[in-house]
Amino acid sequence: MDRFISMQAFTRVVDVGSFARAAESLDLPKATLTRMIQNLETHLGVKLLHRTTRRISVTTEGAAYYERCVRILADVDEAEQSLSHHNNNPRGTLRVDTISSLAQMVLLPELPAFFTAYPDLKLELTTNGKPIDLLQEGVDVVLRVGALVDESMVARRIGQLKLAIYASPIYLRQHGTPRTMAELQAHRCINYVSHRTGREVTWDLTRGEQRHELLLDSVLATNDSDVYLGSALQGLGLAYLSCALAEPYVRSGRLVELMTDWQGESLPISAMYPQNRHLSAKVRIFVNWAAELFARHPHFGEPARQAA
Template sequence: MDQIQSMRVFARVVEAGTFTRAAESLGLPKGTVTRLVQHLEARLKVRLLNRTTRRVTVTPDGAAYYERTSRLLNDLDDIEASMSNARVNPSGRLRVDVGTSVARLILIPALPDFYVRYPDIQLDLGVSDRPVDLVTDNVDCVIRGGELLEQSLVARRVGNMPLVTVASPAYLRRQGTPAHPSELEDRHTTVNYFSSRTGRPYANLFEKDGETLEISGRYQLSVNEANAALAAVLAGLGVGQIGLFGAAEHLERGELVQVLAGWTHPPIPLHIVYPPNRHLSAKVRAFVEWATELFARHPGLQG
């Protein structure tokens, strides 16, 4: 038990950045915190932390130890939670990673409701459009659009994201309005989106009456983040395919105009993904169920 306590104290020092803050958050004397970390280092025969008068930094060995012990401590907390009233009142830190547009427009605005239901869950929200390795990055669950590449993970499909092809009024005044998707390859400029994983651009897809077209588009700007793509189209840099839930308010205000309306982009599936664990922790289960309800009732997502 002393070893587990030392591991918890070490992890808190890493997270707090100083022995003083760690001691305050744990309700322990600073001397006790220092002593427990020193005993841990002596037991492991490695230096885990570099101390200065102002701050503590983690050594490479310390970073590796922290990553592995964090998962172990979370597992221990989950085991205890499964045997206690935490099923009713989930608690603890939860690391979730979500795409930028979904975070800004759907998830974060709804979090007040989440905290009314689960006030004891501390949410660490990673916001990016880059691929995430749940195990390596120590993430509990991920919310992502697109087809799944890692088949060993558990995925719950929570909706479909329609895309619309849009341009700014300034761009259309300057370049005219495309009448057919093929015009994006020579007469018009597109704002393209490229994969953060491979660096390769995604094709613009168009479907109509059973016909499917993949248009690479002639572009001056390609981005790998959804908010940047929207900003580029709003700035008049080209025609882009944008998620309807992100474009809707700009279409209503006349800041964007839908083009090629007779052609549709196949909806992008939206999933909540988590590792295959028969004993899914109470906090992860609570978040997954809440997020599933949230996406199911959102008007910008198809069922």
């Protein structure tokens, strides 16, 4: 029995909570994986997992062994990476989840250079954008917009997403242009539904010491950013859009920014990964690379801090 491979198999089963999903992620037959865990339990002389037809749970001994395995496997991974061009040439698959707009506008244009720099790294990029269990889903790092609520995650703020109110000339010709807060609240709008809460997102606007948090009546609400943008372009109502997403349509005349004396919200963009895992070289390199991309992006970079 290869104890190292067995430890990898055991931690994967615990992470995903399923023999079938673990076997798929390790590219092993389920029967082979089951036999490996059974042999490991026999070798250790303890039961690591409770198995029923519906669920898998970890025994007390299994939980303690899992924590040690995680540290050992992380140390081995770090040792291997440290011998590979001083930790700058990571290997293997890196699984990243983000939202479509960040992938399209920030990551994809720079991926050719990324793969030139790290030719032995494969990137598995998904755009679910929903709250996920990184360990169960086998995801290494996520990029998210907005306030962070999961304290089990390490989060590094890497940028910001600025919002403003926009409408198409089609809509404005039919309904007029709002210029005051009272006029704004009388207009039709399109609302965005948060993946995290399932609720329509409020519009936060500030002007000096004044602040308004609005939830306007909507003719349409959606949780899809492409549908949201498309609805605004079709003239269905006012929209509270990312400035980065709206900018090319403003240049082409298909969208107009409104209420420019009021400042829209700026939401943090964060890279997150599990805090109970050693930060592998490939995750560290990706997060540093992404942070650099966002820092120099004209729309997503943080404002420069003034010297004291």
